[in-house]
Amino acid sequence: MTTSAPRSSQADLPAQYDPQATERALYARWAEAGVFTARAERTNREGGSVDPFVIMMPPPNVTAILHVGHGLNLTVQDVLTRWRRMAGDEALWLPGTDHAGIATQNVIEKQLAGEGKTRFDLGRDAFVARTAEFVRTTGGEILEQIKAIGGSCDWSRTRYTLSPELSVAVREAFVRLYEDGLIYRGHRVIHWCPRCLTSLSDEEAEHEEEEGKLYHIMYSLADDPSQGLTVATTRPETLLGDVAVAVNPDDDRYRDLVGKYVMLPVANVRIPVIADAYADPAFGTGVVKITPAHDANDFEVGVRHKLPMPVVITPEGTMGEVSDASGRVPAELREVDRFEARKRIVEQLRDEGQLVRVENHRHSVRHCYRCDTVVEPRLSDQWFVKMKPLAAPALDAVRSGRTRILPERWEAVYVNWLEGIRDWNISRQLWWGHRVPVFYCDDCNWQDALREDPNECPTCGGGVRQDDDVLDTWFSSWLWPMSTLGWPDEQSRDLKVFYPGDVLVTAPEILFFWVARMIMSGYRFMGDAPFHTVYLHGTARDTQHRKMSKSLGNGIDPLDVVAQYGADALRWTIVSSLGMGADAIFDPADLEKTFAPGRNFATKLWNIARFLLGQAGEDSVRPLAAIAESRLTRADRWILERLDVAIAECDAALGPARPANGTTWPVQERQRGMRLNEYAESARRFVWNELADWYLEVSKARLQSESDDREVARAVLVHAFDRALRLLHPIVPFITEALWQRLPGQRDSEFIARAPWPKARGISDAAAAEFETVRDAVVRLRQQRSAFNIPERRPVTVHVDGASQTASTLLREESATIERLSWSRLAWGDPPAGTPNAKTALAGGGTAAMLLDGNVDVAKERARFARELEELEKQLGALEKRLANPGFVQKAKPEVVGSERQKLTQWTSRRAQLAALVQSLGGA
């Protein structure tokens, strides 16, 4: 053994960890060594022996710099990926970005507006080129941000939804669905954003509750102006597009009027009174105005009754005679904004005495999810995907347990949505995106969806033109789990090896937009779901529980946190906050309060390493397996057992990585795992409260000795810390890697990032439990010192008496440890006569009574014990009652009853001890 001074001491390591100096360089080394690159040949899908573990990163929008919500999403994925990589899987976390159709186009249009231009000034090609250029820089920045927070993505497989490769996939999917009759051109009322100038899917038009008005308007009978019908509407401006008023066929009030005509105010056209069950007699007046071109329900009525469908609102949201509306819009209302027109029309109705009354009316109004403009329902021609056939297998996936959704409650939401699914409007009147691959010949009316651009019309040889619209951005996203792996090339190696993947990590907001659709496309094109687990994490919110957003200015820039506290601190705080399904609350006004715990934890790890390197030295240590069990002390056995417990808890919290049978989640496993906060807490408790607070303190004396026991202590210490670093690496990858690299001893990998995940030793013995007694004794002595204000450094002698034989032996054997950790000296037997003493006692299994000398207040101490005794009596009474209860003994689980009995024994003896103490201290 060596007694020379360690070659290196903690002087090498400054007192505090500096993430800035560490993180970037470490990341570069990982990347250079290809640690994050998935190797297909190692997997059992290609003759290798290990399972693949695949996570597809939800591609961030190229427009947005990352906020802490992204940080949360990415951290979860990275923790899982790093965990599985260490656990032996061939882990693939595939990164990429999303071209984000509307969002990106809006950004560029805003830029142009600043220059006093519109996209039409540039023209389509120039606009697309400019957007692509913008995306090149922002997209790159995002990927750098992911690296800064430690994301262990496989950068060799980075993808982009608008890349040539993925565009091929998008086109293939479109053409296949078109050929299968699942994509069709629909003429109907859709959601239209007058600001973005495009149609939106149902999901993109979000409901918002608003305080509105319900206007009651008189429509006079055409043949008898003295009579009329009162209709109720929230949108009077649409009356210009009215083609009928509807009453319920069973509504006696209006039966006689069906078939007659009314005069439409303002527009002054005759429209019929029709009978349709859509009119609800109980709502308003029971009479509905029918505006087929500007209301989805009215459109249905219009179709049923073969009514004309005049469009009276322009794409820009102003009033106008767009189609079939000749003579309906008065000249003074043309080009007037719809909300201004509403005011004017109401005024006019009031003036003409047609406005019966106005009442307040709370209702929800749809808004554009990108710009918040009130959406206008408009009759238009759009491309739709028929969803019912796609939804069926996706429903079955979740019902059967092929794919689970966590937290479980979202499964019901998912099922509910899919059961009522409606067709998906996929065409957008934008320029930024995948162009609809449908071509037309204006000469012979030929039309088809094609994989390759045609030069001429295949039917008549005439010129062809491509559809002007682009596809919903989600039409590329929904293919992500397969397009990123090479689909539609069925021979693609990555596709064969890494599809289907494992876990999808995202926020609940895009369950419908994205998750459900990926499952649908997975079944449609690959015949299987793309993942077996959907983990929906909470939303990042501020302390007022408001969603963090750019507009509210309450966001946190993860890079700020990285700069101030380090990536590990950011990740630690995030993971600690990840209760299953719970939102994560961060305080943007107090980063210190929010992220200091993570930084402090990193510093703690750093200092454990400083101690280890300084006290234990960097000389090689024996592997634990080379040390005979008999050489291990109680403390050694205890910390090794605690390590086993920590490993077991971490494994249980993270849960099964995949269903046991590989395909379907059994009921008992379906909700297990993915408790990242519990995993973090277990690991933290082990390394801080057990390893650092106790084992390390206990080892100090041994490490300073020159006996062979020093080598044992070094071996155990290094082993335990090594395993702790491994357990923590997925959460705090940088500092664990930095420290692990310096650890003396055996290396079973070049990087901790690829080192094997810890396994429990599975050895447990009574000696480990005995250390708990030692710990109890130390704690009790410290409490006494504190209670009696005896300074820590002041030596006191503790006289032990009344101990049971076993406890006495144990305490004698461990007295050096107890003395050291409690700054006390143990002596056996009664104190010298005449010393002013106070009795005290040790807790737990050590039943020894002790005397603590010094100038202590006997009465005060007696009172303390009396209080403790009183409390114990109460608890003991309840316990005795419970154990005397036949119901409990018969019905409770045997192990519960057993532990209660054991407790009774312990408490009873403690009671006797306390009673004796109180008495000996002069108590009544």
Add this chain to the structure above:
RNA sequence: GGGCGAAUAGCUCAGCUGGUUAGAGCGCCUGUCUUACACACAGGAAGUCGGGGGUUCGAGUCCCUCUUCGCCCACCA
């Protein structure tokens, strides 16, 4: 309108199938610059588990109800 979730220490939250004396971090109080760490150490105070009712031998945990907050869905003209 339909559905779902939350309410536990001053703050942010754990507490998984009902069963130790309900836990953690931060904050607070007392002491300590103990040769790894004051971003730390030791000790401590602090909770009628939102209100009410019920089931049970036993309820923070299950059921009903009320209150407050939040989310999702919706063809409330």
